[in-house]
Amino acid sequence: MSESLFEVQVMVNGLLRSGQVPARRLLSDFLRHDLELTGTHVGCEHGVCGACTILLNGKAVRSCLLFAVSVDGQEIVTVEGLVNQDGSLGSVQQAFQDSHGLQCGFCTPGFITTISAFLDENPDPTVDEAREAIAGNLCRCTGYQNIIKSVMRAAEIRRATDFSGSGIVTA
């Protein structure tokens, strides 16, 4: 009565990764346990909290609401992949440090990927737009004040470094 296994091949943070998993293996679990990229976190498994958010072909999506088999052949970026080429913190990551945008850090990876994708499309947001952009992710520690500041700071860092592209590096 064992389940069939499917071969899944995905580009993750610029590297080709693969695994053999049952169809029901959630992408969040595939990343965390099969690929041991534990930066993506699981807070609810029903798509509401956003801690599991990753970038699929450049778009922010909930990895707990995807099966690994469904993304075979596609490209994923996780929080680990948002560091700069030289290993320094990416713009959004640096912004979170500068603005005290995290406390326990559990929700943070989901915010970082979400904000990264948001700023790719909207490099110069207003505070209200920043708040709206993060309004689908839950945080219990920060009261969101400094996360909104982190969005604005990230935009500032990107402008200052003459940013172009989403900073994906081979991890």
Next chain:
Amino acid sequence: MKPAPFEYVRPSSRSGVLAALSEAGDEAKVLAGGQSLIPLLSMRLASPKVLVDINRVPEFSTLHITDNQVVIGPTVRHQELFDSVAARQAVPLLAQALSFVAHPVIRNRGTSVGSIAHADPSGELTAVLALLEGVVTIESLRGSREVTGSDFYVGPLESVIMPGEVATKVTFARLPVNMGTSCVEVARRHGDYALAGVCAAVVLDEERAVDRARISLFSIGPTPIVVDISQLLTGSRSSTATFIEAARFIASTVEPEGDIHATAAYRKNLVEVLAAKALKSAYENALSRVESPR
């Protein structure tokens, strides 16, 4: 919370999808966006034997806008439809409603056809289909059929789609220039399902008074409720009072249910408040469309 095991097929063609669904019968579920389905699987509230993943059928992801229609394939994501300028111009109500659907990250994966097929009476697009009499094309190995507007809905989370069938497109007619629309709702939190919501469509006559008006309600009944209030509003202009009166009438016809988030009486009150707002807004939308046609 992990899903129970299932067989998984991912056909790369329309015929492959139909064959897989036919073979599995009522033991199959279609996986499109998965944003509604996968939580049910993870909570083990549903455990289909077969999951048919339709995301790799190239023609399914087509969003096609012509002079007359907006044609939405079953794997077109909410966000794509929302971002489409052409779709917005042809059927503005789609974008108006989509702005309330969940959050952008969910919209990046969730599909509009999937949402319509899911038949959630709290779904904004469910109400849009009913109001605008959008046409759902349902296919199976036996052939294809079309179902229009409210006829598509049977009950909460239940459409007319039978085992072996799948919705392969939803078609909306381009709105005439003299039709304006709006969508309003009240939700507990940003992005939540509405406690009550109203979509409205108002058509103007040559003198720019109201000729016809229809609304559809979501989160109020087991399926979207469509009310035609043309009789009450014909010939009126921007008089808030007439919209309020029409809204009062609409509210008097509904008997919503209460739940942990809102009482029945409050929902009824919301219908009245929101219907007035929606009608006024649709009227103003119609005026601006007529005044500056594209």
Next chain:
Amino acid sequence: MTTRTFGEPVLRREDPRLVVGKGRYLDDLGHGSYEAAFLRSPHASARIVDIDVSAAIGMPGLIGIYTYDDLDGRVAEPLPLLIPHPNLTGGRTGYPLAKEFVRHVGESIVMVVAENRYLAEDAVGMIEVLYEPLPPVVGIAAALAGDRLVHADVPENIAAHMVQEVGDARAAIASSKNQLSLDLHIERSASTPLEGKGVYAIWDSDSGEMRLWSSTQTSTGVRAAVAAKLDLPLQKVECTAPDVGGGFGVKIVHPWPEEILIPWAARLLNHPVKWTEDRREHFISSAHERTQLHHVEVGFDDSGRILGLDVSFSHDNGAYTNYGIIVPIITSTQLLGPYKPVTYRVEFKSLYTNTVLVTPYRGAGRPQGVFAMERTMDAIADFLGITRDKVRSTNFIRPEDMPYDHQLIFQDGRPLIYDSGDYPASLEMLKQMIDWDGFKEFQHEARKSGRQVGIGIACYVEGTGVGPYEGGFVQVETSGRVNVSTGLTSQGQGHQTAFAQIVAEELGVPIEDVFVTTGDTRRFAYAVGTFASRAAVMSGNAIALAARNVRSKALRIAGDALECDPRDLEIIDGSIQVKGDPTHSIQLKTIAVLSNPLRYAFDESTKAATQFATGDTSKPPIPDGEEPGLESRDYFSPMQSTFASGMHAAIVETDPDTAEIKILKYVVVHDCGRLINPMIVEGQIHGGVAQGVGGALYERMEYDEGGQLLNASFMDFLMPYATEVPFIETGHLETLSPLNPLGIKGAGEAGVIPGSALIASAIEDAEGFQIRKMPISPSELWQLRIDHQSGLIPSLKAKEIQV
């Protein structure tokens, strides 16, 4: 020059690791271990008739299935009742796996261990349990009625009944010129950290040692409990709290059933075992808090001065009392806030219901007490026609009254004596920041354009830095690295930064050289835990004391080496030098070498030290009373808690048609003594305020009459998103604590405490009628408007007279 660090908004040392996804939370550990899942009760109250696991045997990947009958030794005994109390006459706890009865939906009945969580859940799904459902007790009214019992041997469902009084409040009220009576209600919510609980255990059968990780607020507590339950010497058990994704109180309870069962299984199976709680489990099998019904009688004079305050309340403690009656005791004592009623009587009944257990959630009973007190204050103000700030300041304890003895016993078993605080100054600052005096005009203008706005205010005092003690260890290595450890734990409070700031300042070393470990019993074994806003006060001070010991030893040894008086020395950037003479110096790391006389020179540091060898042969190499190494362990154990305080004000707008409630402005004035890191303190306040807003407007655990939790998911339990939390403005006062060397008070819970009281106050001002129950939704507000229009709820008095 050494940069000052204490009091500075130093960026967090934790962050670089966490923002790149290199955190190590519980579920990130234990790759390759077996995983557990539980069959949990679907009934609120039932007798277990039979458990049939036959269909689950042989399931793929199944390792073992365990019920109560499989438990042995102390594991089969009831879970410990922490914090016993003489008034807790009906204290009861459950078993790690239900023995015969289940008393809430979610109680664990069967544990399944399998190769992974998917397979474990599959096996759980195949187990059939036959129940005899029993009529459940849900809600305080049902508990009080007493016709059905949660525990057959606890009459009337009363776990505890307690009265505390100062003076004769009832007589004072009876003889007061004015009296009022209020009935108040706060509903159940919960901590809901983003990361649930989790346990991971490795049994080393070669050495007979248990290595255990738990997402806990007290690794020392868990270690001790596991050692006791598994009959292991304490030395053979080590427990670490890894990175923890939020606690907020729910993770201070210990041992959870899983904290015993997972190590037990690891030993039984001789294989690592892990359990990660999922979100539904967290809703139905962790802990909740907040439900209380209060009846207040108050007597006051015409200036609003309270002459007698008589509070009786019912507290819903859920199905078991694992954490004793701390929450209602805190409510009883902290209800008084910054005020000094002449007489006070408080009585509570802590009642069982067939719902999830109730243990502290950030605020821990204070929100309920503050709600009672602050609603009473507003009611007095309205009755007399005086302003709400005036009635409060009339009742304030004055700075000159400090220390102020309330003559009550606080949650730590010690007298409730406020050490310091300046409530009038806080109120002044608050009024400025919110423009209290200008609001009437703003409200008037708003009304003209059809808008409904109101302003609210709420004050609180919080006993922080609760004992009995915490410890700190500071050690300078020969490399110059400074290791710091303390036994309590971290869930995002920035301890690795704040404690490093303390040591960097005390020792005069760059903060980059200071590394802090918390929550690991291998690094510091004596500790209590992180709760009650105590970590900075307790561990901060202990660490400061240890650092001062290290400093003084270093200066003494340096004095010998440099042949000068230690009092003439200073430490700058890790270099000990004669004040004003940098040429005459020695490195702190060299002192570390000198402090540990060895035969062997390993490296450059040790070799370089030989030039300073004092070679004083009149003393042994390690003199009496000394130890080798440049390190010290010290403890801080205060006589009592230290009392922080704060006041919040907010302006809300209510929609005339939809009754939606929007917060337009939110201001916090906060006094927690000296701030180690103002950025971190402010962050703590922000998070607390968000939980306060959540608790006031969105969050409620909805149980139906059958004891089913209707909203056991994030879809229907409404935690606020960024769009629901207003912009928060904060002002700080620093009234030093006289009770500890650093002069600090706790800050962790401050933000949440007055939330419901504040929002109720503001909505009342906007609507013109009483708000006595929270949380409140638009639907409920709308219904209250109707009740008010039909005369069921009285209006507030029309005018306010400036007294």
